[in-house]
Amino acid sequence: METQRVPKRLVVSIFFSLILLGLGHVWQLASPRLDQTLFLTYHTIFGIFSGVFALAIFLTFYFTQEVRNLSYNMILGNSFFLVGALDLLHTMALPGLPFTFSGNPETVAWVWLLSRLLFVIGLLWAFRVGRRATTEFSKEHGLIWSLLILITIVLMSLYGIDALPRLQTPEGALSPLKLGLAGVGLLLYVYAIVRYTEDMQERDTPGRIYFLIGLWLLVFSEVALIIYPKPVDPMTLLGHFFKVAGLGLMFTSVFIKNVRIPYQTLHEQSRELRYSVSDLQSAIEVSTWEIRHQNDLLARANEKLQQDLVATRAIQEAVFPNEGASLGDITFHFEINPLDELSGDFINYYPIDHDHTAFYIMDVAGHGLTSAMLGVLASNAVLESVHRESKDVNKIMPDQVLKQLFNIYNQSAFPDEAHLVMLFGIYHHDSSEVILSTAGLNVRPIVIPRGEAPRYVDIPGGFPISRLAEFVTPVFENYSIPVKAGDKLLLYTDGLLEMRRDDWDEAALLEFVRRHHRDDGETLRTALSELVKELHLDMEQADDISFAILEADVS
Numbered sequence: 001m002e003t004q005r006v007p008k009r010l011v012v013s014i015f016f017s018l019i020l021l022g023l024g025h026v027w028q029l030a031s032p033r034l035d036q037t038l039f040l041t042y043h044t045i046f047g048i049f050s051g052v053f054a055l056a057i058f059l060t061f062y063f064t065q066e067v068r069n070l071s072y073n074m075i076l077g078n079s080f081f082l083v084g085a086l087d088l089l090h091t092m093a094l095p096g097l098p099f100t101f102s103g104n105p106e107t108v109a110w111v112w113l114l115s116r117l118l119f120v121i122g123l124l125w126a127f128r129v130g131r132r133a134t135t136e137f138s139k140e141h142g143l144i145w146s147l148l149i150l151i152t153i154v155l156m157s158l159y160g161i162d163a164l165p166r167l168q169t170p171e172g173a174l175s176p177l178k179l180g181l182a183g184v185g186l187l188l189y190v191y192a193i194v195r196y197t198e199d200m201q202e203r204d205t206p207g208r209i210y211f212l213i214g215l216w217l218l219v220f221s222e223v224a225l226i227i228y229p230k231p232v233d234p235m236t237l238l239g240h241f242f243k244v245a246g247l248g249l250m251f252t253s254v255f256i257k258n259v260r261i262p263y264q265t266l267h268e269q270s271r272e273l274r275y276s277v278s279d280l281q282s283a284i285e286v287s288t289w290e291i292r293h294q295n296d297l298l299a300r301a302n303e304k305l306q307q308d309l310v311a312t313r314a315i316q317e318a319v320f321p322n323e324g325a326s327l328g329d330i331t332f333h334f335e336i337n338p339l340d341e342l343s344g345d346f347i348n349y350y351p352i353d354h355d356h357t358a359f360y361i362m363d364v365a366g367h368g369l370t371s372a373m374l375g376v377l378a379s380n381a382v383l384e385s386v387h388r389e390s391k392d393v394n395k396i397m398p399d400q401v402l403k404q405l406f407n408i409y410n411q412s413a414f415p416d417e418a419h420l421v422m423l424f425g426i427y428h429h430d431s432s433e434v435i436l437s438t439a440g441l442n443v444r445p446i447v448i449p450r451g452e453a454p455r456y457v458d459i460p461g462g463f464p465i466s467r468l469a470e471f472v473t474p475v476f477e478n479y480s481i482p483v484k485a486g487d488k489l490l491l492y493t494d495g496l497l498e499m500r501r502d503d504w505d506e507a508a509l510l511e512f513v514r515r516h517h518r519d520d521g522e523t524l525r526t527a528l529s530e531l532v533k534e535l536h537l538d539m540e541q542a543d544d545i546s547f548a549i550l551e552a553d554v555s
Contacts, residue, residue: 013213017220017242024224024238039237040094046240047091053247054084057254062139071135072126078146079122080250085150086115093157107157109167113181114153116222120188123215127195179226186222189215211253217246309341312372319376321349324522326553327357328429329485333525334548337495337532337541344371345493345546346379352396355429358386361548362422363441363493374418378465381408382424398424398437399476402465405439410469419466423459423491425550427483432552434481434489439474440464443494444506446513448524450486454513456506457481488521489550495543496528499535521551 061077090111093104156164167178174182193215196208224239325332327349334347344366349359360382364371385404386396402424421440428435436445440463444456463474481489490513497506516527525547532545 007209007212009209010213010216014216017217020238020242021220021224024235027234027238042237043094043240044091046237046244047087049244050240050247051084051088051091053244053251054080054087057247057251058084060251060254062143065139069134069136070131071129071133071137072131074135074137074139074142075122075126075129077139078142079119079126081143081146082122082149083115083119086111086118086153089154089157090115104157104161105168106161106164106166109178110161110164111153111157112225113167113178113185116185117181117188118149120185120192123192124188124195127192127199131199174226182222182226186219186226189219189222193219207253209253210249214246214249214253217242217249221246306341309369312369313338313341319379320347325349327351327427328354329432329553330357330427330429330483331521331551331553332359332548333521333551335525335529335532335546337545339495339541339544342369342372343544343546344375345495345544346375347491347546347548348379348382349548349550352386352426355394356396357427357429358401358425359427359491359548359550360422360424361441361491361493361546362420363495363544363546364420365418374414374420377412377414378405378409378420381405381412382422384408396426397478398426398435399461399478402437402439402462402476403474406463406465406469406474409465410467414467416467419464421464425491427550432483434483434550436479436481437476438462439476441493443492443497445492446490446510447481448488448490448513448517450484450488451518454490454510454517456510483550483552485552485554487552488517488524490524490547491550492547493544495541495545496532496547498542499532499545500539500542501535504535521549525549 058077058081061073061080065073065077090108093108093111165175165177167175169175193212196212196215221239221242224235224242227235320336321332321334323332323334328351332349336343336345336347338345344364346362346364347360349357351357362375362378362382364375364378366374382401382405385401385408402422405424421438421442423436423438423441423445425434425436427433436457436459438459438461444458446454447457448454457479459477459479461475461477463472463476483489497504497509512527512531513524516524519527528547
């Protein structure tokens, strides 16, 4: 176990106290008696100071009790209250004062003895409870109990002092009873010092060192007051001096711990935030100006961002194909309803040659600018995939295009967490056939044959386009759908099924299409568009909502 270093200030204080005791003894031998008036003057001054210091300690504990509700602080505070009040009572009870409380020497002796015993008992109680224990006992109740003890002692001093054993001899010296009780009190003080020193092993802060020095000075005070033969001996004044000095150091300790240290901490924190009491108003004004300035900058940046988003959306819409475009014997109708300013859904169709038309619907994970930019890059990757497969146009198949897209995606610098799902198809004009392949799109297209009931199409296979080539080898499959004149094919993203209506699902969508299956493609697009707007009059969309209709023209 590491030996704790004895604080230098404690050693110096004990050394000088011993010197003062020696000098006091020499003074006692040279001048055995003090002038009565001089003694009363200094005794009164010392008594008032010791009472004031003790009561100041009590007030510090009392008004900081709500912060942590510690039993230690409540017990110590009320102990200081009793010793402070009894010291003032003891001072006013001395015979010879014009405003004496009692004038009975026995009252003076008993008040002095009881104040010491009650104080040291309070110290030991607090040290035994420890610094961390809390209490639900209110500070007001603690003060009431202390007042009851004080009132009991006052009444005893006024009306019952003759019933108590005498503490002074007829010659004015200390009786054996008082010497014995004072000796017990002195030993309790020493024991209290031992307990407090053991507690200081954890942390010997300056405040605790001052408190320990104060305890030692109270011990020297008791020694000086015990060994005096008469009340007016010079050693009596030295004992009271030690008492004032000890309580003063204890007040310094309590003030440092409960007032100065928290204030310094608050001050240092305030200084770190570049505030102080003197320039608080100017700092607030500066901060207000800075906040307004930052708000203006933020507003301008937000306005610029909104302008950029509007411009970006215009650019994105320019990238989308023309609505209602006819490519040979088929016509495309589509609509994209973005959740935010920019869409994460993409639709495109374009001729590969005069006999083949490619088309796709894509849903990029996420929303907003990031998804929109990723969608543009992915659209370019789709074009590159078709280009790589276009050496023999008649052999281009959607599953191979998706496989090429998956490889290109994994060779590019797309973010690892980014991915997309899509449905890619090729329309063969010569055979009137649509071949589809899916890459993880979790909704089924709807075939709407002319004059027949619409039905869902289950396309097998498919895996999202993502940077998982290291772990997965995706399988894409083709699905062929014959298309006759007047037939339609409805493609859409999952946002169309996630519209916020309790009775809206795949069956409801199929029923809606069934009611409009005789409409042409443009009319069906308009009906779906009105439905989307109607369902979102009072609530926001949950996702981007996009759909496309491929319609085979009637000859």
